[in-house]
Amino acid sequence: MTLDTGYFDGMYEESADPWGFQSRWYEQRKYALTLAALPRRRYADAFEPGCSIGVLTALLAERCDRLFACDTSTAAVEQARRRAPGARVERRTMPQDWPDGRFDLIVLSELLYYFDDHDLATMLDRAVNALNPGGTLLAVHWRHPVPDYPHTGDDVHRALARTPLNCLVSHTEPDFLCEVFVQGEPTSVATAEGLV
Numbered sequence: 001m002t003l004d005t006g007y008f009d010g011m012y013e014e015s016a017d018p019w020g021f022q023s024r025w026y027e028q029r030k031y032a033l034t035l036a037a038l039p040r041r042r043y044a045d046a047f048e049p050g051c052s053i054g055v056l057t058a059l060l061a062e063r064c065d066r067l068f069a070c071d072t073s074t075a076a077v078e079q080a081r082r083r084a085p086g087a088r089v090e091r092r093t094m095p096q097d098w099p100d101g102r103f104d105l106i107v108l109s110e111l112l113y114y115f116d117d118h119d120l121a122t123m124l125d126r127a128v129n130a131l132n133p134g135g136t137l138l139a140v141h142w143r144h145p146v147p148d149y150p151h152t153g154d155d156v157h158r159a160l161a162r163t164p165l166n167c168l169v170s171h172t173e174p175d176f177l178c179e180v181f182v183q184g185e186p187t188s189v190a191t192a193e194g195l196v
Helices: 005-014 025-037 055-061 074-083 117-130 153-161
Strands: 043-049 064-071 088-091 103-109 131-142 166-172 176-182
Touching (some): 005 074, 025 166, 025 176, 043 055, 055 064, 055 074, 055 103, 064 074, 103 117, 117 131, 117 153, 131 153, 153 176
Parallel strands (some): 043 103, 064 088
Antiparallel strands (some): 166 176
């Protein structure tokens, strides 16, 4: 079963930062690698579902003209709004509250393993269909199994590999996967800048 809002509300009742996004070097390093994996310096329209308390959201906002972020937890949304004033942050539950519109960047960070098979397929379908031509989908997930989660990070990245998107970047560590997929033919950063 997909983890529901109550699961996340319980996490935020126990701690304002239950995963240590602000304090752990692991998270800071992962965010740096995540941002470095993005092939474009700047994006016009971006979407970050499952933004949690907005630590990554604040960093993404610096690279986006317009960033729409959301989370299912009211407590997380309140923190994200304060942390990332340059982003539009709303309370929404995925996949049923997926927004209208299309995006140049969709960031699925530490999110997809919370969904059961049906909702995971729905999330991926909506993400693929919401990407503008040439758009970027960035996915980052913890690889170690968590008993509460319906899937592992490896599971969801195998599902991403079966979408019609093309992989441009794949960074694998024992702890997490960071991959960038593009809508259309993948073009390296050096090629895009005319270096090759």
